[in-house]
Amino acid sequence: MSRLRISTRRTASQPLWPRLRDGDSCGRDRILAQAAARFGTPSYVYVTDVIAARLGALRTALGRWFSVSFAVKSNPNPALLGWMQGKVDYLDISSGGEFELAQTAGWQPDRISFTGPAKREPELRPVIAAGLGELVIESLREARLANAIAAELGMVQPVLIRIAPDHVPKGFGDHMAGRPSPFGIDIEDAEQILPQIAALPNLRIIGLHIYSGTQSLKPDAICENWRIFLEVFTHLSEALDLTPEKLIFGSGLGIPHHPGEVELDLDAIAQSIAPDLDAFRALPRFAGTRLVLELGRYLVGPAGYFLTRVVSVKQSRGTRIAICDGGMNANLAASGNFGMVIRRNYVLHRVEDGTAPPEEKHDITGPLCTSIDKLGSGVMLPRLEEGDLIALHAAGAYGPTASPVYFISHPLPSEIMVTDGQMQDVTRLRP
Numbered sequence: 001m002s003r004l005r006i007s008t009r010r011t012a013s014q015p016l017w018p019r020l021r022d023g024d025s026c027g028r029d030r031i032l033a034q035a036a037a038r039f040g041t042p043s044y045v046y047v048t049d050v051i052a053a054r055l056g057a058l059r060t061a062l063g064r065w066f067s068v069s070f071a072v073k074s075n076p077n078p079a080l081l082g083w084m085q086g087k088v089d090y091l092d093i094s095s096g097g098e099f100e101l102a103q104t105a106g107w108q109p110d111r112i113s114f115t116g117p118a119k120r121e122p123e124l125r126p127v128i129a130a131g132l133g134e135l136v137i138e139s140l141r142e143a144r145l146a147n148a149i150a151a152e153l154g155m156v157q158p159v160l161i162r163i164a165p166d167h168v169p170k171g172f173g174d175h176m177a178g179r180p181s182p183f184g185i186d187i188e189d190a191e192q193i194l195p196q197i198a199a200l201p202n203l204r205i206i207g208l209h210i211y212s213g214t215q216s217l218k219p220d221a222i223c224e225n226w227r228i229f230l231e232v233f234t235h236l237s238e239a240l241d242l243t244p245e246k247l248i249f250g251s252g253l254g255i256p257h258h259p260g261e262v263e264l265d266l267d268a269i270a271q272s273i274a275p276d277l278d279a280f281r282a283l284p285r286f287a288g289t290r291l292v293l294e295l296g297r298y299l300v301g302p303a304g305y306f307l308t309r310v311v312s313v314k315q316s317r318g319t320r321i322a323i324c325d326g327g328m329n330a331n332l333a334a335s336g337n338f339g340m341v342i343r344r345n346y347v348l349h350r351v352e353d354g355t356a357p358p359e360e361k362h363d364i365t366g367p368l369c370t371s372i373d374k375l376g377s378g379v380m381l382p383r384l385e386e387g388d389l390i391a392l393h394a395a396g397a398y399g400p401t402a403s404p405v406y407f408i409s410h411p412l413p414s415e416i417m418v419t420d421g422q423m424q425d426v427t428r429l430r431p
């Protein structure tokens, strides 16, 4: 294998980005109010039309290069996973538990890839035995373990090798590479480790995988990152003499959460990255390679609302505080405790009820006995009263299953799926 010298620093292009479109707020509030009345609060409402529209937009802008793989971790609701069948190309799971959820929702194992830095024997054995599409190898330890299991089962497991590049551009909410990281094989070590994996007889390397940055609202950063991927994929494929069947691009596509943030313009991303992807595709080695965008929040985040009802209002030293029935326990991310460095309010609104109280500043808190249970500070809203309903936006990803729902034993959040105007109780977490 030749020495890998991969420079991953680049200058960015600077396209223009239009504003986020707002939907039909009256129709939306009617549905949210009905969902809360029928199924209670706190609750999540997932609108599948929004997911379908976002998937359609992805395919229109980027579909000529990419298939789409949905990261189950972002929303493992079984009804949603079932709805996605036949619409989304693949699923990516990160545990044996997510594999079971995907299978129960009707997904064939060969459509599923399995990422995660700490895969254990009891979860590897059943997924390999079931005919998992691709195991995403994150270390030599894991490769050896998977090889031994596959050998015992008399199988050859297709694998993708996850690579951690040495650089992630600025502009991502979280970096999984470019610094010490548990995820994947560092590019600096690839030269030494990859041939050892390639030599394992019961694994077959069919491609590479990179997921190095998440939640970016900066198209230039996203394109710059994908250019890094293209360089890594090109160099490693040449070095391994690999003609990949599949290459996974961890998309990094972010969603607006906070007031003032704007939606990504996919067309502008496509325009900026087109020459790079076309040139890559023109290389004979990659002519038959399937490129896959792996993502979660971009598809499902904006399709979800988190509903919480005001239980009590307190006027405290000049601040009006609305204390609600669901807070950090039911929606950790919106409370700012899921990786946010400085807490900022999510976009939220008071669900219309036909009255129009004057606007006032509020703090919005949850039911927990801790001051970090806060969903909003200094938010201008129509004067809130007991019984009012509040909807937090972009709540369809990293919701109930990413929240400490058992802390202080309040009721678990319900989940409602709205498809073609029909509401269905799809609550997963039961007491």
Ligand SMILES: Cc1ncc(COP(=O)(O)O)c(C=O)c1O
Pocket (backbone or CB within 6 Å): 071, 074, 092, 115, 116, 211, 214, 215, 250, 251, 252, 253, 294, 295, 296, 297, 298, 397
């Ligand atoms: C390996 C991997 N794939 C997919 C995702 C999904 O990311 P997002 O929901 O930001 O699209 C993540 C998020 O951390 C991840 O680590």
